[in-house]
Amino acid sequence: MAEKKSSKRARRPLTEIRQDNIDQILKAAERQFAETGFPGTTVAAIADAAGLPKPNVLYYFKSKEGLYRAVLKRILELWMEAMHDLSPDQHPREALRDYIVRKIRQSRDYPDASKIFAAEILHGAPYVREELEGPLKVQFDDTVEVIRAWIAKGWMDPVSPEHLLFTLWAATQSYADFGLQMRVLLERDELRDDDFDNGIELLTRLVLKGCGVKIV
Amino acid sequence: MAEKKSSKRARRPLTEIRQDNIDQILKAAERQFAETGFPGTTVAAIADAAGLPKPNVLYYFKSKEGLYRAVLKRILELWMEAMHDLSPDQHPREALRDYIVRKIRQSRDYPDASKIFAAEILHGAPYVREELEGPLKVQFDDTVEVIRAWIAKGWMDPVSPEHLLFTLWAATQSYADFGLQMRVLLERDELRDDDFDNGIELLTRLVLKGCGVKIV
DNA sequence: CCACCTTTTGACCACCTGGTCAAAAGGTGG
């Protein structure tokens, strides 16, 4: 407890103060937006959660929308990253399992990011339409091709690559987006690591066995 | 074009007027809430969409929240209905396939209902917590038992019934909730019937083959 | 046709929201 992390007394250089405040605000904003959505979140609530007065938040981010866009940008990078690493040379046995593990871990570690993204799509993607049509589409097409290649090599059954991806996304992201429902139905206060592991196991089984990928 | 559907001139009995207006309002509200969420939807917008002045909407539903609750109630009934009809005597081969078909059809036919429900869960289920913990939990437990019975009879592999249901829900509902994303990635203006059919086919395959349910 | 109930509607309001501003406080570099 050498020093308070809050802004009380602590002679800090401006650059550090700035970075620190921006981080605090982004963090608080991400949680608030995830909890109550964009229109349901008030700048005052974000400011409170970040421990700053409201005008201070508007000082760093010129508008609520600007702040939301900044949050979204962060999230999208994270999101795109997880789709990487499906290469046609890899065998689907490992590639798909790893992909499922990665995506479910993401749901466990960044549930707010997933929720904000889900709400965004749900409500017509008013702020991420471009990214959907641009970078994400490219990633998607590439990944579809990888799966096609696997099928061509006889490594898996000829299933629709597009819908396989949709199902993978839906199933893995639901561990974040519908985590509340799962908690209620499983009678848990919080999802546990073995809940996520069970999800991984089931989904891996469905996909590998269901697509006729040889396990050994 | 015998008569305008709007309220212009048409000597209609009060009871009919009442039912008609309530229906219009609920319909308009469902669409608006699905599009922009509860906080993002304005009573004025609902009134406009229903072709009525704002105070008229508040005349039938005492508050925005009351209207939202009414919309939710409708949706929940629809939602619970689809979980029915999994009986332990039925063979999972038909039962699961039918279930998938039913749920994806629901996503196709009532996307707004699915979206509202999804947003509700996403944001902490402030208005449906009770239903989750009550009726839905009961349904869930029953369904889990049915799947357990199938496993006990050796009709399918011993997989986690809970997570199987989570995956089924996620995958089927995503055809409504993430329909926009699918449309963008598939380069469609609207999802077509064969898109839904492909989803049904893939998911059925994953589940039946993946869970070791004998196809014949 | 008339007293009575339901529905419609324009005007209105208290409140909250995002955003502004200017002055004060704090940090910086010479």
Add this chain to the structure above:
DNA sequence: CCACCTTTTGACCAGGTGGTCAAAAGGTGG
């Protein structure tokens, strides 16, 4: 220590929101 820049903050505001109200219009039953 001082001129200068960045950050903080209380006071403030215009616009939009959910909701009210009272009066008018429309339907109903005898």
